[in-house]
Amino acid sequence: MLKTTVSILAIAGALAATSTLHAQDGQWSFSVQGGPVYSTGGDVHRGPSFDGSVLLGLDPGSLPVDVDAKSFDDVYGDFMELSVEAIYRKDSSLSYFFGLRQMQSDEGILRVGTVADSLPLNGRFSDYDDLGLYGGVRYHFVTESKWQPHVSVQLGIKEVDEITASFSVPDVTFVDPYQGALTNAAFYDDSTVWSGGIGFGLDYRASETVVLGVETGFYMQEALDDNDSVLDVLGLGALNDEGDMEFMPLRFVANFEF
Incomplete structure (x- = not known):
């Protein structure tokens, strides 16, 4: 009898301990997220060739300019991201989330082409900065440990600040009005764009109310x-x-449940 009672109490204790490893159905939480973002595709500009003789007041056809296509990774390198998110845990496996997220990178300065077959054509692109709202659904693979993997899908909308570009050749001054026109020239307007994707994650329950x-x-x-x-x-x-x-x-991610 004593052994049975001890066994029942042990099982009940284990179940109680296990229950603290998972968020409760109908529970709200919020999270703070941040980290680097790596561009994996997409170009800032194409790579055409053109006659640049007008830039120096030369005879037509006398100044070939070859521009190289440059990706977001070429221009900006890594981005940084910061977001706050609210999560509603519908049940042990499914949660809904929505949040506010900013992505940013400092201005990009790089060689973007060649003038007259040998001179470098340099470009400077202003900071990248966006702010967006997003929402989605997350599926949690429930385990009996403190570790829980999950997958998610989300859709959002972003406001991206305008991007300007300056183009120059070292020790060369373009004739008017091109010198001024190609300094902080409009390149991309303020833009409203859709975004979306799929996510993969791993959570660790640090306490009854904190998940990392x-x-x-x-x-x-x-x-x-x-x-x-x-x-x-x-x-x-x-x-x-x-x-x-x-x-x-x-x-x-640092997630706080309440």
């Missing part, structure tokens, strides 16, 4: 709104007919 985790995934956003007001003057209106991006974040 890491998440990555594959995401994309549609093309930015190009501004050709300056580029059209040089016949380069197609240079920035790009602006869509694919990316992979590495998010570190």
Whole structure:
């Protein structure tokens, strides 16, 4: 009898302990997330060739310019991301979430082409900065340990700040009005774009109310709104007919349940 009672108490204790490893049905929580974002696809601009003789007041056809296509990774390198998220746990396996997220990177300075077969054509692109709202659903693979993997799908909308571009050749001054026009020239307008993707993550229950985790995934956003007001003057209106991006974040998550 005593052994049976002890066994029942042990099983009940184990079940009680296990129950604290999982969020309760109908429970709300919020999380803070942040980390680097790696661009995996998408170009900032194309790579056309054109006659740049007008930039220096030379005879037509005397100054070939070759522009190289540059990706978001080429221009900006890694991005940084910060977000806050609210989560509703419908049951042990399913939760819904919505949040506010910012992604940012400092200006990009790089060589973007070649002038007269030897001179470098340099470009400077202003900071990348966006702010977006998103929502989605997350499926949790329930385990009897403190570790729980999950997958998610989400859809969102972003406001991306305008991007300007400056182009120069070392020790060379373009003739007016091109010197001024190609300094902080409009390149992409303020843009509203859709974004979405799938995520994969792993959570660790640190306490009854705190869950730590890491998440990555594959995401994309549609093309930015190009501004050709300056580029059209040089016949380069197609240079920035790009602006869509694919990316992979590495998010570190702190989730607080209440």
